Amino acid sequence: MLVSLPSLTVGLLLDDLLHRLVLSGQFHDFGQWNRLGLYEFVGTATTMPAGLREGGLLPWWTPDTLSVRFFRPLPSALLILDTKLFGEAPFPAHLHSLLWFLAMVSVVGWLHKRLLPVPLAAVATVAYAVAAAHLMPVAWIASRHPLVSGVPGLLALAFHLRAREDGWRPGLFLGPLLFVIALLGGEPALSAVALIGAYELFGRREGLRRAAPALAPYVFLVAAYLAFYVARGYGARGSAAYLDPARAPGTFVTTVAQRVLILLADLVVATPSDAAASVPPLHPAFALWGALVTIGALVLLRFLHGRLSEQERRTLRWLLPGGLAAVVPGAVGVIGGRVLMIPLLAGSALVAVLLVRSWQASREAELSRWTRTGLRVAVVLLVWGHFFFGPLFRMALGVALGRIADAQWSLARSAPPCDGTLVMVAAADPTIATYVPAAMALTGRAPHRYRLLSAAPHDHYLERTSANGFDLVVHTEERKVGFWEQVYRDVSPAPGTQVQLSGLRITVKESTEAGPMRVHFDFDRPLESPDLCFMTWHDGALRVLALPPPGQGVSIPHELGPMGL
Incomplete structure (x- = not known):
């Protein structure tokens, strides 16, 4: 909460303004938005580019093929609720976002405690809570949807684990039900099913035949969701900021790979992907950095493997490939920390294991001086990134976002x-x-x-x-x-x-x-x-x-x- 305090002072910002305009009906002459479709910006039958160009909401160079539509009815409903309860006041709406964030941290803490030894679970949960990636979902009301989707998504994972490991039968029904709620919250829910799939395939090691019945409900729901998504025209087309696999498959694969590496740098050493996203010419450099730190983390993990408990090995065996798969859905759109709410579960667990076990190993006298020095450098890098630089970046950018929000209102009032x-x-x-x-x-x-x-x-x-x-x-x-x-x-x-x-x-x-x-x-x-x-x-x-x-x-x-x- 302390790290989030600067974010609570941010006024209505960027797309928050467009949402308020849509809810007020001021663009009625040029487009009609479904009130539960506030994230369907352009491309519906009543929000075609031609009409929005004419109204000035879109610039003249917008093609008729532009479509930016996301299926997020639950976040839309919550924004409507904010407006009805609080009017234009942003502070209560930020408190609403903060409650979702605290719920997310609570679920992550429960999962970490189940998956790791308690001391490591504590380190992992603190690393998750103070991560720079949480900046936008807490500070930007329109970007609350990763939390709204992530909380039920991770609860689905938690209940699935209880059902499979503890024999808790309600989890067999509550897991898929919560996953449906997560899908109503937005596309980040797909990251949760990536973790569930990785658990069944790599965690239990019982073979696909034994895993199939447990995965069947989630596979069916994902297939139905994707079929609905495509049939109804959701997604983004005609925009260079979002990737369309149908337009240029080769470029799509290489760009997604580049973006995945940028996001991995955020997970491994807390290099803020929000900063990288704002400088497209430097994406190759950020991607190279992401590749280097990811390889370094895997080499370090391999060195420490014999020092890990059986519980840690068993957890990382499925959590790491699941976390990597969970990053991919977020790499298709505009990248940034907000797409990492669910993958951060795996990232913070890895950081905790590397940090604690590297520190312990660095105190072993039988290791060479150079090895101990290298381990301490790794510890310093992880502590600096996740517990100092990341939180400071989050707080500083929270203040900066507040200034941007104030500037846009001040400029609006002072414009000729x-x-x-x-x-x-x-x-x-x-x-x-x-x-x-x-x-x-x-x-x-x-x-x-x-x-x-x-x-x-x-x-x-x-x-x-x-x-x-x-x-x-x-x-x-x-x-x-x-x-x-x-x-x-x-x-x-x-x-x-x-x-x-x-x-x-x-x-x-x-x-x-x-x-x-x-x-x-x-x-x-x-x-x-x-x-x-x-x-x-x-x-x-x-x-x-x-x-x-x-x-x-x-x-x-x-x-x-x-x-x-």
């Missing part, structure tokens, strides 16, 4: 008023590009219409070509893909692409694989019309952009926003 069409010329930071306009709507300052012209993380140059139009040029020798660009499309719009919106025609003149380089924007009225409000991000605020006369231009430098993008 606009009663017509607010045209955001260039904004790479999602806070500025999307969430400040959302906060403006929630504070009663919404413009009539909103348009985002560019989210490229580079300097721009605006060339006025006529009374009604201009070219927007990205100024850089090496074009990078902006975070918001990759979320809303999977491929760059080709030269010649045209998009028609109310009052605006867009034509892509030059483009690279990373994104457009020159785009022409032609409005249906003079740019000096009082109902057109051209703004950009400059000197820490939204400011009116003074347009040059036809034949001239103006530079628009790229400046980092509240999220550092």
Whole structure:
């Protein structure tokens, strides 16, 4: 709870604002969301990209094929409950998230105590509780779903273990029932069944024929869930931020492997995957680090094998492959600590075994000095990562998220008023590009219409070509893909692409694989019309952009926003 305290002060943040807008019905004219489908952002019959582009909720470069829909009715219902009970107040909703987190830690503690000797179980549970990975599910209300899915998912594992090892017959029914509830909470439930499968296949060692009856209910439920998921069009397509196996199978496999290694670094030495996710160009380096520390952990475990108790060997024999399999579902989407709620059960158990047994071995006089030194270095690395750096990162980023939330509300209140069409010329930071306009709507300052012209993380140059139009040029020798660009499309719009919106025609003149380089924007009225409000991000605020006369231009430098993008 102490490590979570900074997270409790975070206001409504990012997708929290979109959820409030949907629940308030402010986007009724451009899309209708099922109230239990708050995570079905785009792609349903009533939330097609064309309508959301027209309404300004999606930028012009969004393809008609974009679909980002996740089956999470239980978290949606809890968000509705928060709104009904607490209104717009975020603090009670954060306490609600904290209760789910404490429930998660309690279940993990019970499992650790069952699977490991008590001293190691204590170390493992503390490592789990203070892990940096818990930052977003506790600090970000819209990201509560991994906890809502993880608690019943791990309870299903706990009851399955009781049924198989203690003969507790209610567990045969309660396990699958809780797994169904976990599936209603979201995709993280699939990680729980990975652990159950690993237990039956590698833990009991009774052969597939004996394991099949115990696994049958879970196999049936997973098959039914996946069939339903595909048939109803859930998942993400048309977005580079999410992986689609049908689009490029080879790239899918290599990218998933890379992301798995990044997540393993978070599990093994607490290298925050949330930090890695925000810097895509460094993903190969983070993946290499993940491979090195994972191999190092396995080598160390092999060295310590003779010093482990039979209970520890039996547990790690199935918990480690189960934990690896549990990481894979989270590697398909936008990676970060929130996808590790269930795999962390295995990660924290491994850390506890390595930490305690390495420390004990380092005190054995018969080992060489170099071996003892190496073991102590491993201990220091594990303690530093899991018990100092990880918790400090979680607390510091909790404070940072609070500042981002405050900034988006402050900017929404201080932005120049606009009663017509607010045209955001260039904004790479999602806070500025999307969430400040959302906060403006929630504070009663919404413009009539909103348009985002560019989210490229580079300097721009605006060339006025006529009374009604201009070219927007990205100024850089090496074009990078902006975070918001990759979320809303999977491929760059080709030269010649045209998009028609109310009052605006867009034509892509030059483009690279990373994104457009020159785009022409032609409005249906003079740019000096009082109902057109051209703004950009400059000197820490939204400011009116003074347009040059036809034949001239103006530079628009790229400046980092509240999220550092």
